[in-house]
Amino acid sequence: MSAIESLIVFGVSLLIGAFGIYAGAKVVVDSEDYTYAIVTALIGAIVWAIVGFFFGWIPLLGPLLVFIAYLAVINARYPGGWVDAAAITIIAWLSVLIVLYVLALLEVTAFDAVGVPGV
DSSP states (O other), X not given: OOHHHHHHHHHHHHHHHHHHHHHHHHHHHOOOOHHHHHHHHHHHHHHHHHHHXXXXXXXXXXXXXXXXXXXXXXXXXXXXXXXXXXXXHHHHHHHHHHHHHHHHXXXXXXXXXXSSTTO
């Protein structure tokens, strides 16, 4: 895959991940700023990658630390507390899962997205 293709895949994946965060934030805290969700998805992806690099290899604890770091990004970026951040994350994950499933069925994209872990 060329660098241009990689950037396009990254950009589309980021937008899909941001859509999930936007949907979760809309439902949980009534936030309607998609640009804010894009920045949140990007920060979340960076934090996920960094924490995963340093701690992700630790059995059981590593993935938990990575998830807590991602959840901390959501918690820091949106009003409410940890429970609201967890709700936003769950809705984001489910939203992205549905979008990616439909896109994969249509053979438009692979089944992954940047900015929402585990999808």
